[in-house]
Amino acid sequence: MTISTSQSAPDQASEVQRKFGISVEDYMLPAHRQIQMVAPDGTLNPEAEQGTEPGHEYPIPGDPELMAAYERLVVGRRVNDQNSALVRQGRMAVYPSSHGQEACQVAAAMCLSEGDWLFPTYRDAVAVMAKGVDPVQAMTIFRGDWHGGYNPMEHKVGIQCTPLTTQLLHAVGVAHAAKLRGEDTVVMAMCGDGATSEGDFHEALNFAAVFHLSVIFFVQNNKYAISVPLSHQSVAPSLAHKAVGYGMAGERVDGNDLVALLAVLDRAVKLAREGSGPLLVEANTYRMQAHTNADDDTRYRDNAEVSEWKAKDPLSRMDVYLRNRGLLDDDGAARITEHAEAVATQLREGLGEDVPVEPQNLFRYVFSSPTPQLQEQSALLADELAREEAGKAAQKEAGK
Known part of the structure; x- marks a missing residue:
């Protein structure tokens, strides 16, 4: 959260004290430990319903939201695996898989309202689909076509951005325009840990903070910028701590815990819509597969590290949690799997069609x-x- 730049320092402090019961300094600093509601084994953390920090309450989302998110999670995993196969078959030119990161993308899209904007990276195709874009249109860019595949204005989704971080500036521009028009639009600006090393990251956050814009900077920290580990990019205590330097709040969340992601991002959107200004949310997750099909990830990480993260898989975690809650049974799981297979079939057929070429x-x-x-x-x-x-x-x- 950023306090309005028109306020004096004492006024800023009193507003934060009144609303959250803590000092400005404590509010801007991330929680001492990342927010997690569901453990890797699928069990609910005892303190999840009470909140993890004083003044920071993260209610567990309702059952319908959880089930809708789980279905999108299953579809996202099937899409990732299907697209990897399509690349091997030569029907897609390249695909940056988000296998293992799907929970971040599902939550990012679901927390937004119809009029809110999403600005994804090239690895966020699952988020694009979760925001309502047709699966084949969402994957058109990876087929090597001349356009991005869908109309950004129709879905309020920016074209998936290949250059690192430029989408953050686009997101800030849309948020600024919305503020000038008096709209309550919230903008979700997605990026990876590598993007936080780019100059555009600084410019976007600084502009958003100074102009008090409703932008959520959602950093998916998957530990690698292609082959460069996070330890070679930043020595900050966390990427969420970077928010403090711009005068906004930063938060850390388990990026493989779909329940916590929904709770944290729902809250962030609510605060942004109420006029609290920009926020930065860091989700700790992991890229299970190579950067793209052109990458050999065995050259910079070992199998033991990958295996460690397999035990934290968001899909199996959510499956166990929902079954423990009595919200999911074998019949429900079969129905969701059938839907995911239908989407995979749609992708195979749609991306297998020849595209008419218009040279002009x-x-x-x-x-x-x-x-x-x-x-x-x-x-x-x-x-x-x-x-x-x-x-x-x-x-x-x-x-x-």
Whole structure:
């Protein structure tokens, strides 16, 4: 949370004291331990319903929200595995799997309202789908097509961003525009731990804090920026601690605990919508598979480390928790699995179709008003294609 820059320091302190019962300094610092509600073995932590820190209450989400999130989690895992297979079959050019990180992405999308914006990274396809984008459209960018696959305005989802961190600046711009229009829009800006080493990260957080914008910076700390471990990127106590330098609150959450993620992000969205300003949430998770299909992760991490994180898998954890609660049985699990398989089939069929090629699209969407250079290049290509077609027609006529 950021206190409005129009307030004096004593006013800021009194507002935080009144609302949260703690000092400004204590509020901005992350909790002494990361927030976790469901342990890796699927059991509920005893203190989960009471809150983990004074003044910081994280109610357990309702049963319908938990079940809807679990279904998206199962679908996300199946999509990750299906896409990895499609890459091997040559039907996708590249795919950055989020196997093991799906809980973060499901929670990020589900905590937002219809009019809120999501700005994903290239690894957040599951979040894009969870926000309502058609699965085939969400994966179009990885097929090597010329466009991102979906209309950002229709779904309030930015195009999945390949350059590190540029999407954070886009997110801040949308939040600023919403504030100028008097809207209560909340923007979820997603990034990884590697992005926190980029200059755009600093600029986005600083601008959001100074202008008191409703942005949640959601850092999925999966421990590696491609092959560079977190220890070689930052020596801060946690990435959440970086928030303090910008005058906003930072929080840490178990990124493989879907229940805790929903609770923490639901609360963050509520605070942002109430005008508390930007927040930074760090989710500790792990990339179980290689950076992309072009990466050999055995060169920079060992199997023992991967095996350790397998025991913290968000899918099996949630499965056990819901069964213990009596919310999930074999019939329900079978129905959800059937739905996930239907999505996988949709992806296989949709990404297997040949896409018509329109060469003039190379020039059509570069600028709203084409430059003279683009018009010249477009005309040159049109002439070449026309001559090629004329030559084919002449050959066909000669062969009769």
